[in-house]
Amino acid sequence: MAKRKINKQQQRRIQAKHRQRSQRARDADVIDSDSLGPEQVGQVIESFGRQVNVESEDGTLTRCHLRANLENPVAGDRVIWQAGDEVGVIVAIEERRSLLSRPDFNGQPKSIAANIDQMLIVVAAQPPAYANLIDRYLVAAEAHGLKAVIVQNKSDIPLDEATEAMLKNYDATGYSLLRASSKSGDGLDELKASLSGAISIFVGQSGVGKSSLVNALLPEANTAVGELSHAADKGRHTTTTARLFHFPDGGDLIDSPGIREFGVQNLDxxxxxxxxxxxxxxxxxxxxxxxxxxxxxxxxxxxxxxxxxxxxxxxxxxxxxxxxxxx
Missing domain, CATH: 1.10.40.50 (Probable gtpase engc; domain 3)
Incomplete structure (x- = not known):
């Protein structure tokens, strides 16, 4: 008897079930281990889906799995975790005071970062700054009670007249406007001062130089820097997952993946x-x-x-x- 053919959608469902079973098995291997230490508090530095890097209170980084049925934590989350022989296990996520998300490929909200105090919207002469995208960030910031700051990176490159007028309008509206250049160093001291004592997140299109700013502010971060795709006037995605960095003098910074769309569908x-x-x-x-x-x-x-x-x-x-x- 000939095998029944299955379509691509059915194949994807079967593959997804296999992945879920495999993940549950891996989780069980870790959770059932007798070598787990006592519960302790940590902070998520970077998330890779069902695995995350957690920083303990002494600054040690540990790769951790998640308990079954626990939602994926994101950079900035405070978690309860237990250390194992090689990897740890996250057993709970502490209550969040804020959570930012963006739409995934299916239009569903995907969490980016948690416990943010302020949002720094990075723009540049290239790729062009779009008012509607900036406004979406500002709406999200107001909805989450975050301070919003607009940062013009690559300030050594002149803006066109329309973009300059747009930024001045935001400034007149009452939003903080900072101008800086990761290349020349201009404005970096003022930018660093605005980040002190808070958990901040850089958002903006790919190619505006968020990772370059991180490198300039925190040379030890050594994040990858991508080249701008001139063919389409859109930046190549350099940062693929949000990552949290500490400033020696206080304050944390989360560098997020470049976002060309920012959904606000969950708002009224x-x-x-x-x-x-x-x-x-x-x-x-x-x-x-x-x-x-x-x-x-x-x-x-x-x-x-x-x-x-x-x-x-x-x-x-x-x-x-x-x-x-x-x-």
Whole structure:
């Protein structure tokens, strides 16, 4: 009797089940070991799916597996773990005060980093800075209660007129704007001072020089630096997983993978509106409490735009994000 053929989707499901069984078996081998030490607190430095590098309180790094049914921890997580002969086991993840995520290939949220205090949005002359991507970061920062700082890297390369005007508009809105160059060293002292005493994360498109900034701020980090792909004006992904670095004088920095899209699908309209901080004085001036700021009469937001008090770029970004989450 001929074997029944299976399609590619069925093949993927079978392979996924095999991987899950293999992982459970590996987890069991570690968890059942009699050589596990006492539970202790650690911090996740880097995550590789079901394995992570955990730093103990004395600064030692240990590769750890996860207990079965435990979600994947990410850089910045505080965890409870036990040391083994060669590898350790994470038994619990402590409560997070913040968690950043981005959409995966299936549009589902994928966690990037945890317990962040501030987000540094890195832009540069190349690849071009897009207002809508920056606005998505700012919305996420406001939603998570994070301080947002915009960093122009490669400040030795002049920006075009439109990009310069865009950055000055963010500065006028009240967001901190720093200019630095990992090549010349200009602005690095001010940037380092802004990172002191907090857990910060660098976000931005690939190719804007996040890893180069990390190298300039922390030469011992020695992170890989990729070349810009001039053919498509998009950076090649150098950092493939978020990684946490310590500053000798205090403060931590997480270098994240380059992100060309940043999803805010888990937020509602009110949360998105709060992410546009210059909108707040005018939203209360709308006649209707559920005003969508489109064609409703006596809309305070549209009136402010018509008076030139809100930029067209920011209003368009807001509408595009709302259309996405309510589409």
């Amino acid at each position: 309209r009110a949360a998105v509106e709060r992410g546009f901080r210059e909108f707040q004085p005018y939203i209360d001036q709308c006649r209707f409490r559920d005003c969508r700021h489109e064609s409703e009469p006596d809309c305070g937001l549209r009136a402010a735009y018509e008076r030139g008090e809100i930029s067209e770029t920011r209003l368009q970004s807001y509408r595009q994000i709302i259309a996405e989450i309510e589409g």
